[in-house]
Amino acid sequence: MPETRPIAQKATISENFRLKKADVEKLVNIWKIEKNLGAAADLLNFSHIEEFKDLLIEPAQFLTSADYDLPKVLKDLALSIVKTEVPALQKSDSQEGLLNSFRQESSNLKKRLIIDPKNSIALIDLARLYAAQGQNEKAREAVLKAVYLKPNHRFILRSAARFFVHNKQSDEAEFILAKSGSTNVDPWLMATHISLETILGKTPKLLKKANLIIKAKSINPIHLSELASSIATFEAFRGDIKSAKRNFNSALIAPNDNSLAQAIWAAQKFSMQINIKDEWLLSPFSHEARYYQFITNAEFEAAITEAREWFLDEPYTLRPLRAAIYLACVLGNYEDAERIARQALKFEKQDIELQNNLIYALAAQSKIEQAVSMLEEIVKVEKNVLGFNGGHTLANWGMIQFKLSNFEEGEKFYKLAISQYEKDGNFLAKSQAAAYMARESVFSKNPNSERILRETLSILKIHPSKLATKILEMSKLIDRKEEKLEDLTRNWHYDEKRKLLILEKSRLK
Amino acid sequence: MAIPSELLENEIISDWKVEKQIETFQGQTGGFFSRGYIVEKGGKKAFLKAMDLHSVLGGSLQQVNEAISQYEFERKLFEMCARSGLSNIVRMLDQGEHIPSSIAHLPNPQFNKVYYLIFEFASGGDIRRELKFDGEKLDSWKLFVLHQIAVALKQLHTIGIAHQDIKPSNVLAFKEEKKYKLTDLGRSSSTNYIAPTDDIPFPGDLKYSPPEYFYRYIPPEYNDRRIGSDLYLLGSMISFLYTGLGALNLTRIFTSQEYWWGIWGGSYKDVLPFLIDAHAKATEALREKLVGNKFQNELALIYHQLCHPDPSLRGHPKTRAMSNHLGLERYVTDFDRYSKDLEITERIRRLASGN
Numbered sequence: 117m118p119e120t121r122p123i124a125q126k127a128t129i130s131e132n133f134r135l136k137k138a139d140v141e142k143l144v145n146i147w148k149i150e151k152n153l154g155a156a157a158d159l160l161n162f163s164h165i166e167e168f169k170d171l172l173i174e175p176a177q178f179l180t181s182a183d184y185d186l187p188k189v190l191k192d193l194a195l196s197i198v199k200t201e202v203p204a205l206q207k208s209d210s211q212e213g214l215l216n217s218f219r220q221e222s223s224n225l226k227k228r229l230i231i232d233p234k235n236s237i238a239l240i241d242l243a244r245l246y247a248a249q250g251q252n253e254k255a256r257e258a259v260l261k262a263v264y265l266k267p268n269h270r271f272i273l274r275s276a277a278r279f280f281v282h283n284k285q286s287d288e289a290e291f292i293l294a295k296s297g298s299t300n301v302d303p304w305l306m307a308t309h310i311s312l313e314t315i316l317g318k319t320p321k322l323l324k325k326a327n328l329i330i331k332a333k334s335i336n337p338i339h340l341s342e343l344a345s346s347i348a349t350f351e352a353f354r355g356d357i358k359s360a361k362r363n364f365n366s367a368l369i370a371p372n373d374n375s376l377a378q379a380i381w382a383a384q385k386f387s388m389q390i391n392i393k394d395e396w397l398l399s400p401f402s403h404e405a406r407y408y409q410f411i412t413n414a415e416f417e418a419a420i421t422e423a424r425e426w427f428l429d430e431p432y433t434l435r436p437l438r439a440a441i442y443l444a445c446v447l448g449n450y451e452d453a454e455r456i457a458r459q460a461l462k463f464e465k466q467d468i469e470l471q472n473n474l475i476y477a478l479a480a481q482s483k484i485e486q487a488v489s490m491l492e493e494i495v496k497v498e499k500n501v502l503g504f505n506g507g508h509t510l511a512n513w514g515m516i517q518f519k520l521s522n523f524e525e526g527e528k529f530y531k532l533a534i535s536q537y538e539k540d541g542n543f544l545a546k547s548q549a550a551a552y553m554a555r556e557s558v559f560s561k562n563p564n565s566e567r568i569l570r571e572t573l574s575i576l577k578i579h580p581s582k583l584a585t586k587i588l589e590m591s592k593l594i595d596r597k598e599e600k601l602e603d604l605t606r607n608w609h610y611d612e613k614r615k616l617l618i619l620e621k622s623r624l625k
Numbered sequence: 626m627a628i629p630s631e632l633l634e635n636e637i638i639s640d641w642k643v644e645k646q647i648e649t650f651q652g653q654t655g656g657f658f659s660r661g662y663i664v665e666k667g668g669k670k671a672f673l674k675a676m677d678l679h680s681v682l683g684g685s686l687q688q689v690n691e692a693i694s695q696y697e698f699e700r701k702l703f704e705m706c707a708r709s710g711l712s713n714i715v716r717m718l719d720q721g722e723h724i725p726s727s728i729a730h731l732p733n734p735q736f737n738k739v740y741y742l743i744f745e746f747a748s749g750g751d752i753r754r755e756l757k758f759d760g761e762k763l764d765s766w767k768l769f770v771l772h773q774i775a776v777a778l779k780q781l782h783t784i785g786i787a788h789q790d791i792k793p794s795n796v797l798a799f800k801e802e803k804k805y806k807l808t809d810l811g812r813s814s815s816t817n818y819i820a821p822t823d824d825i826p827f828p829g830d831l832k833y834s835p836p837e838y839f840y841r842y843i844p845p846e847y848n849d850r851r852i853g854s855d856l857y858l859l860g861s862m863i864s865f866l867y868t869g870l871g872a873l874n875l876t877r878i879f880t881s882q883e884y885w886w887g888i889w890g891g892s893y894k895d896v897l898p899f900l901i902d903a904h905a906k907a908t909e910a911l912r913e914k915l916v917g918n919k920f921q922n923e924l925a926l927i928y929h930q931l932c933h934p935d936p937s938l939r940g941h942p943k944t945r946a947m948s949n950h951l952g953l954e955r956y957v958t959d960f961d962r963y964s965k966d967l968e969i970t971e972r973i974r975r976l977a978s979g980n
Contacts, residue, residue, distance in 0.1 A: 135831055160869070160874075161832035164877050
């Protein structure tokens with residue numbers, strides 16, 4: 117082989133070989149002399165070069181205006197060049213529609229994997245679909261295959277981590293990231309690893325290195341946003357609010373959807389003051405961030421819309437569904453709350469929080485039999501697993517008592533729940549439980565409602581909560597019909613010592 | 626004032642009579658040859674490509690040097706092809722220098738030379754003229770064109786030439802011979818001569834370029850860089866014949882914007898999984914367009930192999946696994962077989978329908 121000149125990494129193309137706009141213009145003029153389909157299509161292949169696009173309008177118009185039977189990809193491209201709207205696929209937001217979309221998408225993904233079984237992106241997409249339909253084992257298999265194929269790829273590893281956290285296997289996610297050689301050097305993977313260790317209650321191993329990277333400021337802030345945000349979250353949980361705030365401010369120099377959502381959520385949870393710019397929330401993918409922001413601003417109707425969009429964007433995660441269920445209950449949309457809770461329970465059958473949300477929605481619609489039946493099961497599980505009944509279970513019991521006009525019992529169990537939350541340091545839940553107690557007291561026409569309301573307002577004075585305030589506001593707007601309900605709870609009593617509801621005999625067997 | 630290469634009409638050049646200038650010809654833009662003419666000798670038509678140095682004399686010495694190198698390089702390659710009897714490469718019939726008679730009297734005649742190459746004339750023009758999507762152009766025709774391009778490439782590779790610029794306008798129809806031939810070696814690379822474009826990672830047409838060059842990734846191996854690019858361009862012709870779009874644009878349609886060149890800030894290695902996924906989608910879209918074609922799945926698979934975004938995986942996987950070769954000969958055989966099979970099927974269908 118003769119000696120060739122070395123290839124330059126960034127070769128400077130000689131002026132004589134560089135394609136200029138004038139050259140493309142010349143080609144279009146040549147085409148005009150003898151217009152034909154093939155030559156027009158040929159020219160449209162310049163469309164990936166933005167500066168030439170305006171020269172392609174005439175060939176694109178030629179292709180779309182004549183009666184040609186064009187391949188769809190070519191037609192759509194031509195339409196986009198002449199700025200005619202390409203018919204968009206209809207987004208389905210009904211549950212049946214979503215399921216059908218899942219089936220179609222699943223079929224498409226499988227075809228892609230037949231073409232190329234090593235398509236790691238398709239494997240991750242398939243895993244997401246499986247997870248969204250509750251098929252967690254299949255999802256796990258697909259994720260592990262993708263990780264095997266690309267053990268150091270940022271997107272693959274982060275997607276895997278997201279799946280394992282959703283699957284309540286954060287330790288497995290942490291293991292995969294720890295094993296990858298890229299985690300130590302890629303700020304995005306470092307951020308994910310730190311978040312995982314925070315979830316697992318560990319002190320992040322890379323914390324020191326991460327802090328040094330952020331202090332050095334030698335990397336574009338875009339790549340450091342999630343890293344700063346994950347450090348901040350760890351610090352907030354550790355109680356170092358000052359450092360957390362400083363790192364969230366670093367994260368917000370160039371935030372992305374994740375770091376923004378994280379910052380807003382943390383600001384709420386830890387009562388931190390953080391400046392959020394409106395333009396950050398304009399991204400079409402910032403549903404989670406906007407959801408938190410609307411919650412912060414007590415715009416709950418808008419928040420529930422965002423929660424819905426968030427779920428459509430991330431159909432494999434339950435957080436938007438939990439958010440939507442809770443807000444639906446606050447706003448008194450009990451049918452919606454029931455529907456969404458049942459949907460969420462398809463993915464997480466054993467989730468007590470979701471079950472309790474469903475119980476509340478059922479009881480609020482006076483579907484007492486279903487509510488009590490479910491509550492019985494939760495009580496048994498909590499007895500075996502926790503050894504005591506949780507605050508939410510106690511509050512729901514209280515609510516059912518109010519519905520049955522057992523005012524004393526109703527107040528007693530709500531106060532047990534409030535006391536439980538106080539002990540746990542969960543003051544937001546405490547305020548909300550108090551608000552629900554006042555609400556159910558009013559709804560059940562409890563003669564002691566005034567007193568209960570005064571006590572609730574005192575609690576809110578000490579532990580203010582916009583959600584709790586909204587719950588109270590909504591309770592004045594609803595007219596409640598009188599109805600007499602059978603007391604299906606009369607065979608239960610509360611063991612103060614053991615802190616357990618005990619069933620003497622269930623009438624529902 | 627007209628430049629020398631514009632003054633050739635009615636001239637006699639090496640017994641060829643220059644008939645008329647033509648508006649369009651291959652290699653017209655982005656190069657040095659500025660004029661094309663129909664010429665005639667002994668009743669036979671041919672095509673003359675002309676260049677002079679006037680367009681570069683006002684520029685740098687480097688530009689002058691490049692213009693001359695370009696002419697010399699192309700001339701040598703076509704001579705090699707003619708010597709090697711490459712039947713699917715447009716044959717060069719003549720070449721030389723000529724001073725137009727109208728300016729022959731002027732001083733410093735060396736600056737008024739026209740450098741020309743004369744090629745056999747393609748009566749059918751290029752394949753863009755013939756392309757249809759409505760079923761009028763038969764599958765057997767498309768497979769035949771692909772076979773002819775693959776044969777041309779094989780012939781070139783055998784003598785150490787990588788074409789680098791396979792595109793619809795460079796595939797010419799020779800009706801009398803019932804052949805399609807490749808033309809324009811101006812962007813080629815050769816193992817025998819230094820090419821003016823050797824410094825350029827991808828010297829071919831940007832409409833059809835393999836994607837890695839847009840992400841500033843240059844495959845380190847010559848085989849992947851030059852021969853692999855030829856295979857990509859061959860595969861791109863499959864998608865062009867069936868969808869009007871080359872592989873680059875077809876894949877881009879299925880790539881999320883954040884992974885487009887110009888937007889993606891990371892390495893090619895990191896964006897590759899996304900391009901591979903988009904390529905799978907593009908392949909599926911192409912496969913759907915091939916419905917009704919007896920070799921729908923086979924063609925889709927060939928496209929997938931030839932246009933793989935990972936240059937180290939382009940070509941036939943079995944040949945790659947065994948050797949450094951990319952398996953072009955397998956595609957030559959496959960295209961030939963499919964084309965003949967389809968022709969027979971179509972003929973039977975026509976007979977059955979009474980046409």
